[in-house]
Every structure is written in C-alpha cells, then in structure tokens.
Amino acid sequence: MRIGVLGAGQLGRMLALAGYPLAKTFVFYDMSGSPSAGLGEVIIDREGKYLDDFLSRVDRVTYEFEHLPVEVAEKLAKEKPVHPCPRALQVCQNREAEKTLFGELGIPTPDWKIADSAESLKAAAEELGCPVVAKSITEGYDGKGQAVLKSPDEAEAGWESIGHPRVIVEKFVNFHREVSIIAVRAEDGDVAFYPMAENTHHEGILRYSIAPAPGLAKHVQEDAERYIKALLNELNYVGVLTLELFETSEGLVANEMAPRVHNSGHWSIEGAMTSQFENHIRAVSGHPLGNVDARGLSCMINIIGEHGDIDRILELPYAHVHLYNKGERPGRKLGHVNILADSYEELVWRVRNCAQFLPGSPEFKSSLTAKG
Numbered sequence: 001m002r003i004g005v006l007g008a009g010q011l012g013r014m015l016a017l018a019g020y021p022l023a024k025t026f027v028f029y030d031m032s033g034s035p036s037a038g039l040g041e042v043i044i045d046r047e048g049k050y051l052d053d054f055l056s057r058v059d060r061v062t063y064e065f066e067h068l069p070v071e072v073a074e075k076l077a078k079e080k081p082v083h084p085c086p087r088a089l090q091v092c093q094n095r096e097a098e099k100t101l102f103g104e105l106g107i108p109t110p111d112w113k114i115a116d117s118a119e120s121l122k123a124a125a126e127e128l129g130c131p132v133v134a135k136s137i138t139e140g141y142d143g144k145g146q147a148v149l150k151s152p153d154e155a156e157a158g159w160e161s162i163g164h165p166r167v168i169v170e171k172f173v174n175f176h177r178e179v180s181i182i183a184v185r186a187e188d189g190d191v192a193f194y195p196m197a198e199n200t201h202h203e204g205i206l207r208y209s210i211a212p213a214p215g216l217a218k219h220v221q222e223d224a225e226r227y228i229k230a231l232l233n234e235l236n237y238v239g240v241l242t243l244e245l246f247e248t249s250e251g252l253v254a255n256e257m258a259p260r261v262h263n264s265g266h267w268s269i270e271g272a273m274t275s276q277f278e279n280h281i282r283a284v285s286g287h288p289l290g291n292v293d294a295r296g297l298s299c300m301i302n303i304i305g306e307h308g309d310i311d312r313i314l315e316l317p318y319a320h321v322h323l324y325n326k327g328e329r330p331g332r333k334l335g336h337v338n339i340l341a342d343s344y345e346e347l348v349w350r351v352r353n354c355a356q357f358l359p360g361s362p363e364f365k366s367s368l369t370a371k372g
C-alpha cells in the first residue's frame with residue numbers, strides 16, 4: 001500500500017520509519033519548498049500544480065501538518081480515502097471552531113471571547129479579567145501569534161504584536177501542569193488511548209514529555225479519554241488525534257487539539273508497545289490497532305536549535321536518539337532523545353545526565369523535580 005503524506009517534515013519521516021516494517025511505501029507532498037523527511041518519494045509543489053500527480057501515486061492520504069488549505073484535502077477526498085477527514089483539519093485550523101466544538105461536546109475550556117480589533121481585544125480583556133492570552137485564530141504554532149495581557153492597557157501593543165485580523169482571547173489558566181492525551185481510532189471505530197504525558201514548555205516550545213504522567217489520578221486519565229473519545233466519534237475520525245490539556249485543581253481544561261501524531265507522543269517510539277506513528281499508519285491503512293501500553297517510564301527531550309554532543313548521548317545505555325536531518329537554527333526542532341527508566345527517580349537522574357550534553361536545553365523542571 002502506498003501512503004500519501006501531505007507535508008514532509010520530521011513527523012512524516014517518523015511515520016515512514018514506522019510504516020516500512022509493515023511494507024508501506026510513502027509519497028510526500030511538500031508545499032514549503034524545504035522538505036526534510038528525507039525518505040520515500042517527495043513531490044515539491046509550491047504552486048499546487050502536481051496534486052493530481054501526487055494522487056495518482058498513492059492509495060491513501062494522510063497529513064503530518066494541519067496548515068494546508070482544507071479545499072486541498074476536500075479535493076483529494078473525492079478521489080482517495082483521506083484520513084483524518086477534512087473536517088478534522090478544518091476544526092483544528094481554527095481556534096474559534098475548535099473551542100466551539102469543545103463546548104458543544106461538554107469538554108471544559110478556559111472562558112474565551114473573540115476580538116477583531118485592538119478595542120475589542122481591550123474590551124474582552126476587561127470582561128474576562130486579566131491575565132488573558134490572545135491568540136491568532138489561525139496559523140499559530142509553538143506559541144507564535146500569541147500575546148499575554150497582564151492588563152487591558154496592553155491590548156494595543158498585544159494587538160500589534162500578533163498582527164492578525166481576528167484573535168481568540170482566553171482567560172489565563174492557573175494550571176498545575178500541562179498534559180496531553182493521544183488516542184487513535186481505527187476505520188471500524190475501535191479506539192485506543194495512550195497513557196497521558198506531562199509536558200514542559202520553554203519559550204513556547206515543548207522541551208520535555210514524561211509518560212505516563214507522574215502521579216496522575218485514574219479519574220483524570222478517564223476524563224481525558226472521555227473528552228477525546230467524544231471528539232473522535234463526532235468527527236468520525238480515523239488515525240491519531242492529540243488533545244492538549246491543563247491540569248488544574250478543578251480538573252482538566254482543554255487547550256487545543258492536533259489532527260496528527262504529536263511531539264508529546266514521541267516517547268512512544270521506544271516507550272510504548274506500539275508507537276503513535278505505527279498506530280497512525282495502521283489506522284489509516286485499515287488495519288487493527290496495536291497495543292498502546294507503556295513499556296516502562298519514559299521522558300522525551302527535544303533537541304532544539306543546536307545538536308549538542310550527540311556522541312556522548314549515544315554512549316548512554318538508556319538513551320535513544322532520533323535525528324531529523326535538519327540544519328541548526330535557533331528554536332528549530334532538530335531531533336529528540338527518548339530516555340527510559342524503571343522508576344521516576346532513575347528517570348530524573350538519567351534525563352539530567354543526558355540534558356547536560358544538549359546546551360540548548362533549559363533545566364529539567366517537572367512535577368518530579370518540583371520542591372515540597
């Protein structure tokens with residue numbers, strides 16, 4: 001079976017790496033002009049002239065990034081199975097549509113309002129009560145296109161810095177920690193849930209994911225499963241879906257979803273019986289899902305900006321290095337390291353030991369390292 005992937009970055013690369021053992025072949029469709037997948041066939045098409053060519057070479061279509069025109073996905077879906085469905089893409093591309101759907105499905109969100117001018121941003125900040133986070137409705141990623149307002153007086157500056165005609169204004173959530181749940185749904189409707197991960201961000205970029213999330217109450221995992229299942233079924237979704245959440249003293253609050261494999265699931269490559277990548281390939285190919293149990297305790301460390309001393313990390317007996325074949329640039333995701341351990345204590349020690357060889361890494365902070 002030939003799988004067509006829209007997008008050609010590291011997520012596509014890892015999908016292919018997981019799909020080859022199942023005898024899948026891959027054709028990547030790149031609109032950026034700088035594909036990095038480095039595997040399979042790559043069609044570079046900045047003007048959208050070779051979509052038919054792409055379609056003629058594949059049996060099924062999926063995506064590894066969500067910022068492509070919905071019309072493209074809809075056009076493809078008329079000819080070949082496209083998983084997840086274009087509607088999932090449409091919802092994930094638009095923070096207003098996303099938060100509206102969450103509300104309809106009973107998934108808790110921060111209080112939010114829409115603003116389309118500096119004045120309405122100020123009014124929204126006043127009504128919600130600061131601090132608030134303003135985010136462009138579309139095109140945001142890695143914390144880009146966002147501004148935190150500590151007071152309504154900052155509306156003008158925030159509006160200018162975002163530079164977008166429409167923003168969602170959210171009440172700032174006082175969370176204990178950020179977590180995510182990754183689930184996969186098969187063509188026959190079967191659903192499997194990975195254990196949730198605890199995620200630490202630095203300067204808007206994910207740095208560390210620990211899975212299973214330490215000390216997570218069973219009912220919290222169950223709440224997250226209920227929320228993501230509601231989304232999967234509503235969207236008649238096929239493939240991997242990710243839901244980012246805040247854990248607060250009042251329970252989980254949903255932040256956003258991604259219609260694809262996710263950085264907070266990279267731990268699953270060695271840390272789960274079946275990785276998120278293999279399960280996505282299984283689902284979009286119409287196969288049964290694989291076991292999602294954790295093999296032990298994992299922490300994923302992102303390699304951001306510079307590679308550091310990879311050879312020293314390769315010497316560590318508990319570290320698995322994944323490089324994306326990309327050039328160094330500040331803030332760029334170049335790879336990740338998966339650390340495995342049998343206890344959280346051992347995991348912390350191993351993560352710190354590894355991170356010292358990654359000069360760009362912030363200090364390892366998580367619920368495991370918090371004092372008290």
Ligand SMILES: Nc1ncnc2c1ncn2[C@@H]1O[C@H](COP(=O)(O)OP(=O)(O)O)[C@@H](O)[C@H]1O
Pocket residue numbers: 110133135140141142143144170171172173174178201204244255256
């Ligand atoms: N309402 C909020 N309250 C508190 N922190 C927030 C809120 N929204 C976003 N953040 C912080 O900003 C980060 C990036 O926001 P997110 O909505 O996930 O955008 P992106 O698409 O860039 O990942 C989140 O991981 C979280 O740390």
Ligand SMILES: [Mg+2]
Pocket residue numbers: 142244256
């Ligand atoms: Mg996010």
